[in-house]
Amino acid sequence: MPVSSTNSRLIYDALKECDIRLVSALPETWLVHLIRLADDDPAMILVRLAKEEEGVGISAGAHFAGVKSAMLMQNHGFLASINGIVSFAHLYRIPLLMLISYRGTIGERDPWQTQGGNVTEPLLRALRIPYFFLDSLDTVKKRIRQAQTLAESSLQPVALLLTRDLMWEE
Protein backbone atom coordinates (compact mmCIF):
# COMPACT_ATOMS: atom_id res chain seq x y z
CA MET A 1 0.00 0.00 0.00
CA PRO A 2 1.61 3.26 -1.06
CA VAL A 3 0.36 5.24 1.92
CA SER A 4 3.49 6.82 3.36
CA SER A 5 4.35 5.19 6.67
CA THR A 6 7.31 7.55 7.11
CA ASN A 7 5.16 10.64 6.80
CA SER A 8 2.42 9.13 8.91
CA ARG A 9 5.03 8.63 11.63
CA LEU A 10 6.09 12.24 11.25
CA ILE A 11 2.50 13.43 11.72
CA TYR A 12 1.97 11.14 14.68
CA ASP A 13 5.15 12.29 16.40
CA ALA A 14 4.11 15.91 15.88
CA LEU A 15 0.77 15.19 17.55
CA LYS A 16 2.58 13.62 20.48
CA GLU A 17 4.81 16.67 20.81
CA CYS A 18 1.65 18.78 21.13
CA ASP A 19 0.63 16.60 24.09
CA ILE A 20 -2.31 15.08 22.23
CA ARG A 21 -3.50 12.26 24.49
CA LEU A 22 -6.74 11.23 22.78
CA VAL A 23 -7.35 10.53 19.11
CA SER A 24 -10.72 9.71 17.62
CA ALA A 25 -10.71 8.07 14.23
CA LEU A 26 -12.68 6.41 11.53
CA PRO A 27 -10.45 4.51 9.14
CA GLU A 28 -9.79 5.44 5.58
CA THR A 29 -6.92 4.40 3.35
CA TRP A 30 -4.67 7.38 3.97
CA LEU A 31 -5.12 7.14 7.74
CA VAL A 32 -4.31 3.47 8.29
CA HIS A 33 -0.76 3.99 9.53
CA LEU A 34 -1.74 6.89 11.77
CA ILE A 35 -4.48 4.84 13.39
CA ARG A 36 -2.14 1.90 13.88
CA LEU A 37 0.43 4.15 15.51
CA ALA A 38 -2.23 5.42 17.92
CA ASP A 39 -3.38 1.86 18.59
CA ASP A 40 0.17 0.70 19.35
CA ASP A 41 0.83 3.59 21.74
CA PRO A 42 -0.22 2.69 25.30
CA ALA A 43 -0.15 6.35 26.29
CA MET A 44 -2.73 7.29 23.63
CA ILE A 45 -6.48 6.90 24.06
CA LEU A 46 -7.71 5.79 20.62
CA VAL A 47 -11.47 5.95 20.09
CA ARG A 48 -12.63 4.15 16.98
CA LEU A 49 -15.90 5.72 15.94
CA ALA A 50 -19.00 4.50 14.17
CA LYS A 51 -19.48 7.94 12.62
CA GLU A 52 -17.20 10.93 12.65
CA GLU A 53 -19.65 13.32 14.30
CA GLU A 54 -19.29 11.34 17.54
CA GLY A 55 -15.72 12.62 17.61
CA VAL A 56 -16.95 16.16 18.20
CA GLY A 57 -18.65 15.10 21.43
CA ILE A 58 -15.70 12.96 22.50
CA SER A 59 -13.25 15.80 21.90
CA ALA A 60 -15.53 18.16 23.82
CA GLY A 61 -15.57 15.73 26.74
CA ALA A 62 -11.78 15.48 26.55
CA HIS A 63 -11.48 19.26 26.53
CA PHE A 64 -13.68 19.54 29.62
CA ALA A 65 -11.46 16.91 31.22
CA GLY A 66 -8.37 18.94 30.38
CA VAL A 67 -7.08 16.48 27.77
CA LYS A 68 -5.88 17.60 24.36
CA SER A 69 -7.31 15.59 21.50
CA ALA A 70 -7.25 15.27 17.73
CA MET A 71 -9.74 13.92 15.22
CA LEU A 72 -8.63 11.80 12.27
CA MET A 73 -11.13 11.69 9.46
CA GLN A 74 -11.63 11.74 5.75
CA ASN A 75 -13.17 14.84 4.20
CA HIS A 76 -16.43 12.92 3.81
CA GLY A 77 -16.28 12.38 7.56
CA PHE A 78 -15.94 16.11 7.96
CA LEU A 79 -19.09 16.47 5.87
CA ALA A 80 -20.82 14.00 8.19
CA SER A 81 -19.74 16.01 11.25
CA ILE A 82 -20.96 19.45 10.29
CA ASN A 83 -23.96 19.70 12.60
CA GLY A 84 -21.82 18.66 15.54
CA ILE A 85 -19.18 21.20 14.58
CA VAL A 86 -21.71 24.03 14.30
CA SER A 87 -24.09 23.22 17.13
CA PHE A 88 -21.49 22.01 19.60
CA ALA A 89 -17.95 23.13 18.78
CA HIS A 90 -18.92 26.55 17.48
CA LEU A 91 -21.86 27.12 19.82
CA TYR A 92 -19.88 26.15 22.91
CA ARG A 93 -16.43 27.30 21.77
CA ILE A 94 -14.75 23.89 21.82
CA PRO A 95 -11.24 23.60 20.38
CA LEU A 96 -11.03 20.83 17.79
CA LEU A 97 -7.90 19.80 15.96
CA MET A 98 -9.22 18.09 12.84
CA LEU A 99 -6.81 16.18 10.62
CA ILE A 100 -8.75 15.63 7.42
CA SER A 101 -7.51 13.52 4.55
CA TYR A 102 -8.20 15.57 1.49
CA ARG A 103 -9.56 13.06 -0.99
CA GLY A 104 -11.10 13.75 -4.34
CA THR A 105 -8.68 16.41 -5.52
CA ILE A 106 -5.94 16.49 -8.15
CA GLY A 107 -4.64 12.99 -8.85
CA GLU A 108 -7.67 11.19 -7.38
CA ARG A 109 -8.39 7.88 -9.10
CA ASP A 110 -11.47 6.83 -7.09
CA PRO A 111 -14.55 8.31 -8.76
CA TRP A 112 -16.54 8.11 -5.51
CA GLN A 113 -14.22 10.55 -3.76
CA THR A 114 -14.44 13.33 -6.29
CA GLN A 115 -17.57 15.21 -5.24
CA GLY A 116 -16.35 15.50 -1.65
CA GLY A 117 -13.12 16.95 -2.96
CA ASN A 118 -15.02 19.71 -4.72
CA VAL A 119 -16.84 20.97 -1.65
CA THR A 120 -14.33 20.55 1.17
CA GLU A 121 -12.65 23.94 1.04
CA PRO A 122 -15.81 25.91 0.18
CA LEU A 123 -17.49 24.34 3.22
CA LEU A 124 -14.54 25.04 5.51
CA ARG A 125 -14.67 28.67 4.38
CA ALA A 126 -18.45 28.87 4.76
CA LEU A 127 -18.10 27.54 8.29
CA ARG A 128 -15.26 29.99 8.92
CA ILE A 129 -13.01 27.17 10.05
CA PRO A 130 -9.35 28.15 9.69
CA TYR A 131 -7.63 25.54 7.55
CA PHE A 132 -4.09 24.83 6.49
CA PHE A 133 -2.38 22.17 4.39
CA LEU A 134 -0.06 19.40 5.43
CA ASP A 135 1.73 19.05 2.14
CA SER A 136 5.44 18.84 2.75
CA LEU A 137 7.82 17.17 5.13
CA ASP A 138 9.49 20.41 6.08
CA THR A 139 6.39 22.06 7.51
CA VAL A 140 4.38 19.17 9.02
CA LYS A 141 5.67 19.49 12.55
CA LYS A 142 5.38 23.25 12.71
CA ARG A 143 1.91 23.38 11.12
CA ILE A 144 0.49 20.79 13.51
CA ARG A 145 1.88 22.69 16.47
CA GLN A 146 0.59 26.00 15.15
CA ALA A 147 -2.85 24.60 14.35
CA GLN A 148 -3.12 23.09 17.81
CA THR A 149 -2.06 26.39 19.34
CA LEU A 150 -4.68 28.26 17.34
CA ALA A 151 -7.45 25.79 18.24
CA GLU A 152 -6.65 26.21 21.94
CA SER A 153 -6.29 30.00 21.90
CA SER A 154 -9.34 30.65 19.72
CA LEU A 155 -11.47 27.89 21.27
CA GLN A 156 -12.70 26.76 17.88
CA PRO A 157 -12.17 24.03 15.31
CA VAL A 158 -9.06 24.24 13.14
CA ALA A 159 -8.58 21.95 10.17
CA LEU A 160 -5.42 20.50 8.69
CA LEU A 161 -5.90 19.04 5.23
CA LEU A 162 -3.70 15.99 4.65
CA THR A 163 -2.72 16.09 1.00
CA ARG A 164 -1.85 13.41 -1.52
CA ASP A 165 1.67 14.85 -1.83
CA LEU A 166 2.33 14.02 1.81
CA MET A 167 0.29 10.87 2.34
CA TRP A 168 0.73 8.91 -0.88
CA GLU A 169 3.92 7.46 -2.32
CA GLU A 170 3.85 6.51 -5.97
Place this chain on the structure above:
Amino acid sequence: MLRIDCLKAVYPELEDCLVVTIMGAVAAELHSLGHRPNFFYLQHAMGLASSTGLGLALCLPEQKVIVFDGDGSLLMNLGSLTTMARYRPKKLVHVVFDNESLLSVGGFPTATSTGTDLEGIARAAGIPRVVTVRSVESFKAAVTDAMQAGDLTTVIAKVEAKGPAAYVTDLALLENRFQFRRHIQSLKTR
Protein backbone atom coordinates in the same frame (compact mmCIF):
# COMPACT_ATOMS: atom_id res chain seq x y z
CA MET B 1 -43.86 8.25 35.41
CA LEU B 2 -42.72 11.82 34.96
CA ARG B 3 -39.15 12.68 34.06
CA ILE B 4 -39.04 15.52 36.59
CA ASP B 5 -39.90 13.07 39.37
CA CYS B 6 -37.12 10.76 38.21
CA LEU B 7 -34.66 13.65 38.25
CA LYS B 8 -35.83 14.68 41.73
CA ALA B 9 -35.36 11.14 42.98
CA VAL B 10 -31.70 10.96 41.92
CA TYR B 11 -30.79 14.64 42.34
CA PRO B 12 -28.90 14.08 45.63
CA GLU B 13 -26.84 11.31 43.99
CA LEU B 14 -25.62 13.67 41.29
CA GLU B 15 -23.46 15.72 43.59
CA ASP B 16 -20.25 13.80 42.97
CA CYS B 17 -20.94 12.97 39.31
CA LEU B 18 -20.20 14.81 36.12
CA VAL B 19 -23.62 15.23 34.53
CA VAL B 20 -24.29 15.77 30.82
CA THR B 21 -27.83 16.32 29.58
CA ILE B 22 -29.45 16.68 26.19
CA MET B 23 -31.32 19.81 25.18
CA GLY B 24 -34.93 20.71 25.83
CA ALA B 25 -37.05 19.34 28.62
CA VAL B 26 -34.29 17.33 30.30
CA ALA B 27 -32.01 20.36 30.57
CA ALA B 28 -34.77 22.71 31.72
CA GLU B 29 -36.08 20.28 34.33
CA LEU B 30 -32.70 19.43 35.82
CA HIS B 31 -31.83 23.12 35.89
CA SER B 32 -35.12 23.88 37.65
CA LEU B 33 -34.14 21.56 40.50
CA GLY B 34 -31.06 23.67 41.13
CA HIS B 35 -28.04 24.14 38.93
CA ARG B 36 -24.69 22.83 40.05
CA PRO B 37 -21.27 23.45 38.49
CA ASN B 38 -20.94 19.76 37.64
CA PHE B 39 -23.96 19.88 35.28
CA PHE B 40 -23.45 20.48 31.56
CA TYR B 41 -26.52 20.99 29.39
CA LEU B 42 -25.84 20.29 25.72
CA GLN B 43 -28.45 22.63 24.29
CA HIS B 44 -28.11 21.40 20.71
CA ALA B 45 -26.03 18.89 18.73
CA MET B 46 -28.65 16.18 19.25
CA GLY B 47 -27.08 12.79 19.75
CA LEU B 48 -23.75 13.96 21.10
CA ALA B 49 -24.51 14.00 24.84
CA SER B 50 -23.58 10.31 25.09
CA SER B 51 -20.38 10.94 23.07
CA THR B 52 -19.49 13.79 25.43
CA GLY B 53 -20.03 11.54 28.43
CA LEU B 54 -17.84 8.90 26.79
CA GLY B 55 -15.05 11.43 26.19
CA LEU B 56 -15.21 12.51 29.83
CA ALA B 57 -15.29 8.94 31.11
CA LEU B 58 -12.32 7.84 28.99
CA CYS B 59 -10.22 10.80 30.09
CA LEU B 60 -11.26 10.65 33.76
CA PRO B 61 -11.70 6.93 34.46
CA GLU B 62 -12.02 7.38 38.22
CA GLN B 63 -14.81 9.94 37.89
CA LYS B 64 -18.49 9.01 37.89
CA VAL B 65 -20.19 10.33 34.75
CA ILE B 66 -23.92 10.27 34.11
CA VAL B 67 -25.59 11.18 30.82
CA PHE B 68 -29.27 12.07 30.64
CA ASP B 69 -30.16 11.18 27.06
CA GLY B 70 -33.52 10.93 25.30
CA ASP B 71 -35.10 8.65 22.72
CA GLY B 72 -35.06 11.29 19.99
CA SER B 73 -31.43 12.17 20.62
CA LEU B 74 -30.24 8.59 20.93
CA LEU B 75 -32.02 7.63 17.71
CA MET B 76 -29.95 10.29 15.96
CA ASN B 77 -26.72 8.66 17.12
CA LEU B 78 -27.34 4.96 17.65
CA GLY B 79 -23.73 4.32 16.71
CA SER B 80 -22.79 5.90 20.03
CA LEU B 81 -24.10 2.80 21.80
CA THR B 82 -21.62 0.69 19.86
CA THR B 83 -18.75 3.06 20.63
CA MET B 84 -19.62 3.22 24.33
CA ALA B 85 -19.87 -0.58 24.45
CA ARG B 86 -16.54 -0.93 22.65
CA TYR B 87 -14.66 1.09 25.28
CA ARG B 88 -16.93 0.19 28.20
CA PRO B 89 -16.04 2.89 30.76
CA LYS B 90 -16.67 1.42 34.18
CA LYS B 91 -18.14 4.55 35.74
CA LEU B 92 -20.39 5.78 32.95
CA VAL B 93 -24.14 5.65 33.50
CA HIS B 94 -26.25 6.32 30.42
CA VAL B 95 -29.86 7.19 31.22
CA VAL B 96 -32.33 7.42 28.34
CA PHE B 97 -35.63 9.14 29.05
CA ASP B 98 -37.91 7.52 26.51
CA ASN B 99 -41.14 9.48 26.10
CA GLU B 100 -41.64 8.14 22.57
CA SER B 101 -41.75 11.72 21.38
CA LEU B 102 -39.80 14.70 20.12
CA LEU B 103 -41.48 16.70 22.84
CA SER B 104 -39.63 19.99 22.59
CA VAL B 105 -40.74 20.58 19.02
CA GLY B 106 -44.38 19.77 19.59
CA GLY B 107 -44.60 16.12 20.46
CA PHE B 108 -43.91 14.28 17.21
CA PRO B 109 -43.82 10.53 17.84
CA THR B 110 -40.44 8.78 17.52
CA ALA B 111 -39.87 5.21 16.40
CA THR B 112 -40.04 3.98 19.99
CA SER B 113 -43.77 4.79 19.78
CA THR B 114 -44.13 2.21 17.02
CA GLY B 115 -42.19 -0.60 18.61
CA THR B 116 -38.49 0.22 18.38
CA ASP B 117 -36.94 -1.24 21.51
CA LEU B 118 -34.02 0.84 22.82
CA GLU B 119 -33.26 -1.72 25.53
CA GLY B 120 -32.88 -4.40 22.87
CA ILE B 121 -30.74 -2.11 20.71
CA ALA B 122 -28.47 -1.19 23.62
CA ARG B 123 -28.09 -4.83 24.62
CA ALA B 124 -27.36 -5.92 21.07
CA ALA B 125 -24.85 -3.08 20.72
CA GLY B 126 -22.91 -4.69 23.54
CA ILE B 127 -23.76 -2.48 26.52
CA PRO B 128 -23.06 -4.89 29.40
CA ARG B 129 -25.83 -3.72 31.74
CA VAL B 130 -29.19 -2.57 30.38
CA VAL B 131 -32.44 -2.15 32.26
CA THR B 132 -35.85 -0.64 31.50
CA VAL B 133 -37.77 1.02 34.32
CA ARG B 134 -41.32 2.30 34.59
CA SER B 135 -41.61 3.67 38.12
CA VAL B 136 -39.75 6.37 40.04
CA GLU B 137 -38.73 3.86 42.71
CA SER B 138 -37.28 1.46 40.17
CA PHE B 139 -35.60 4.35 38.36
CA LYS B 140 -33.86 5.48 41.51
CA ALA B 141 -32.84 1.92 42.34
CA ALA B 142 -31.52 1.34 38.81
CA VAL B 143 -29.43 4.52 38.77
CA THR B 144 -28.06 3.96 42.27
CA ASP B 145 -27.27 0.37 41.41
CA ALA B 146 -25.57 1.42 38.17
CA MET B 147 -23.38 3.91 40.03
CA GLN B 148 -22.22 1.17 42.37
CA ALA B 149 -21.96 -1.59 39.76
CA GLY B 150 -18.65 -0.46 38.33
CA ASP B 151 -19.68 -1.23 34.78
CA LEU B 152 -21.22 0.65 31.87
CA THR B 153 -24.99 0.75 32.26
CA THR B 154 -27.83 2.03 30.12
CA VAL B 155 -31.08 2.74 31.96
CA ILE B 156 -34.12 3.16 29.73
CA ALA B 157 -36.72 5.14 31.66
CA LYS B 158 -40.18 5.08 30.10
CA VAL B 159 -41.68 8.47 30.92
CA GLU B 160 -44.73 10.48 29.95
CA ALA B 161 -44.44 13.02 27.16
CA LYS B 162 -44.85 15.95 29.51
CA GLY B 163 -42.35 18.74 29.78
CA PRO B 164 -41.78 21.98 31.66
CA ALA B 165 -43.61 25.23 30.94
CA ALA B 166 -40.47 26.85 29.58
CA TYR B 167 -37.34 25.48 27.95
CA VAL B 168 -35.04 28.48 28.16
CA THR B 169 -33.08 28.88 31.35
CA ASP B 170 -31.23 31.94 32.61
CA LEU B 171 -27.91 30.14 32.35
CA ALA B 172 -26.00 31.24 29.27
CA LEU B 173 -24.57 28.38 27.25
CA LEU B 174 -21.00 29.61 27.43
CA GLU B 175 -21.26 30.38 31.13
CA ASN B 176 -22.33 26.79 31.70
CA ARG B 177 -19.53 25.43 29.54
CA PHE B 178 -16.73 27.43 31.17
CA GLN B 179 -18.03 26.76 34.65
CA PHE B 180 -18.25 23.03 33.94
CA ARG B 181 -14.67 22.82 32.70
CA ARG B 182 -13.37 24.94 35.54
CA HIS B 183 -15.18 22.70 38.01
CA ILE B 184 -13.52 19.60 36.55
CA GLN B 185 -10.10 21.22 36.67
CA SER B 186 -10.69 22.15 40.32
CA LEU B 187 -11.42 18.48 41.12
CA LYS B 188 -7.97 17.56 39.86
CA THR B 189 -6.19 19.94 42.21
CA ARG B 190 -8.07 18.84 45.31
